[in-house]
Amino acid sequence: MDPEHVDGDLEQILLTEEQIQDKLAELAAAIERDYDGKDLLLVGVLKGAIMVMADLSRHLSRHVEQDWMAISSYGSGTRSSGVVRIVKDLDTDITDRHVLVVEDIIDTGLTLSWLVSNLRSRGPASVEVCTLLRKPEAAKTAVDVRYVGYDIPNAFVVGYGLDYAERYRNLRVVGTLAPHVYS
Numbered sequence: 001m002d003p004e005h006v007d008g009d010l011e012q013i014l015l016t017e018e019q020i021q022d023k024l025a026e027l028a029a030a031i032e033r034d035y036d037g038k039d040l041l042l043v044g045v046l047k048g049a050i051m052v053m054a055d056l057s058r059h060l061s062r063h064v065e066q067d068w069m070a071i072s073s074y075g076s077g078t079r080s081s082g083v084v085r086i087v088k089d090l091d092t093d094i095t096d097r098h099v100l101v102v103e104d105i106i107d108t109g110l111t112l113s114w115l116v117s118n119l120r121s122r123g124p125a126s127v128e129v130c131t132l133l134r135k136p137e138a139a140k141t142a143v144d145v146r147y148v149g150y151d152i153p154n155a156f157v158v159g160y161g162l163d164y165a166e167r168y169r170n171l172r173v174v175g176t177l178a179p180h181v182y183s
């Protein structure tokens with residue numbers, strides 16, 4: 001879906017389809033270099049990361065395995081509840097595996113810091129993180145993020161997997177939501 005199909009619900013387009021794809025190609029190239037000769041498992045965080053996982057993995061010119069976890073901390077609102085809940089766990093045993101967590105956004109960093117420590121407790125060879133978007137508050141958290149696409153301002157964004165009340169995930173762009181939508 002394109003921005004003109006959401007009836008003025010976007011205040012501003014932050015990232016075009018081209019900017020998103022160019023960045024994912026760049027990140028994929030870095031990942032290929034860093035994991036050369038190593039087995040790699042991509043772990044996508046549902047549901048937001050579906051688009052990033054689909055496009056990032058297709059920019060890779062190597063074999064990877066893909067698995068998914070569903071954890072939710074936002075529910076239907078615009079603020080993190082701080083309570084992280086596993087809705088679906090991995091199907092894969094990650095003992096001695098190189099794991100790369102694929103995220104759409106790191107906002108407060110609460111979801112990710114919880115997830116990374118959960119995964120590290122399973123005895124993997126390594127756990128790193130790749131996110132398309134990161135907000136300033138998250139940049140201050142202790143979680144080390146190896147691959148960051150774009151640092152964005154501290155506003156609620158939707159599109160390219162990111163939702164507000166489950167809508168807008170199928171937008172091709174990332175944009176800020178106009179206040180009239182949620183006020």
Ligand SMILES: O=P(O)(O)OC[C@H]1O[C@H](OP(=O)(O)OP(=O)(O)O)[C@H](O)[C@@H]1O
Pocket residue numbers: 045046047048049071072073074075080103104105106107108109110111112138162163
């Ligand atoms: O850094 P944080 O403040 O913890 O926020 C980031 C998380 O929030 C969103 O997921 P959400 O809980 O909305 O689930 P969803 O991906 O299914 O929309 C997003 O996809 C990240 O996983």
Ligand code: HPA
Pocket residue numbers: 074105107155156157158162163164
């Ligand atoms: O800005 C956001 N938009 C949508 N989902 C989110 N989850 C954390 N931050 C955001």
Ligand SMILES: [Mg+2]
Pocket residue numbers: 048074075162163164
């Ligand atoms: Mg969400």
